[in-house]
Amino acid sequence: EDKVVQSPLSLVVHEGDTVTLNCSYEVTNFRSLLWYKQEKKAPTFLFMLTSSGIEKKSGRLSSILDKKELSSILNITATQTGDSAIYLCAVGNNDMRFGAGTRLTVKP
C-alpha cells in the first residue's frame, strides 16, 4: 500500500533556528513530490520536485529529492514566527497521497 511518512510530527524551535523536515515515501507510479504549507486555511504550494538531487529554493526555504532513498527534506533557515504552520508532503501521480504533516512552532 502506498504511504507517505513525515517526521518529526511536531517541532518547536526558536526564531533564528534552522529546521529540517523529512518526508519518506513508498508509492507506485511516482511522478513528483510536493511540499505545502498549511496555516489556518488551505494548503499553499511551496515546491514541486521531480528530479533527484536538484535543490529548489525560495528565500529561506529549500527542498531536495532523493529518489534512491525515496525521501525528501525541506529546510527552513533563520526561522520566523510566521513560519509556524503544518508542513505537508504529497507524493504520487494523479492519486496524490499526503503525509500526516509536521507541525512547526516557532517561538519568539
Next chain:
Amino acid sequence: DSGVTQTPKHLITATGQRVTLRCSPRSGDLSVYWYQQSLDQGLQFLIQYYNGEERAKGNILERFSAQQFPDLHSELNLSSLELGDSALYFCASSVAGGGGTDTQYFGPGTRLTVL
C-alpha cells in the same frame, strides 16, 4: 487568494441528509480535485476531474459522488451523511490533468458538520 472558490464556507446538517459542495477552479484550469481533511485522517485525496471527465479516484466512499460541468465548475455530493463525514472539504485546481506534475491551488474549503 488562490483564485479557487468554494461554497458554502460552512455547512451544518444532520445524519442521513445529503449535501452538495461547489467549487469553481482558477480561470484557465481544467482539473479539479476534491480532498477531505479530518483530524484523525489528515488530508485525503477523493477524486479528480479533468475537462469534465473523471481522471483519478482516491479514497472516495460510494455515498459520495462528484461531477465537473461544461463550465468547469465541480460539485461534490455527499449522501446518507454520518457523523464521521464531518470534516473540511477542499477543492483544488490545476492547469492540466497530471496531478502529480501540476501545481494544485487550493480553495478555502467547506467545513461540514454532521450532527
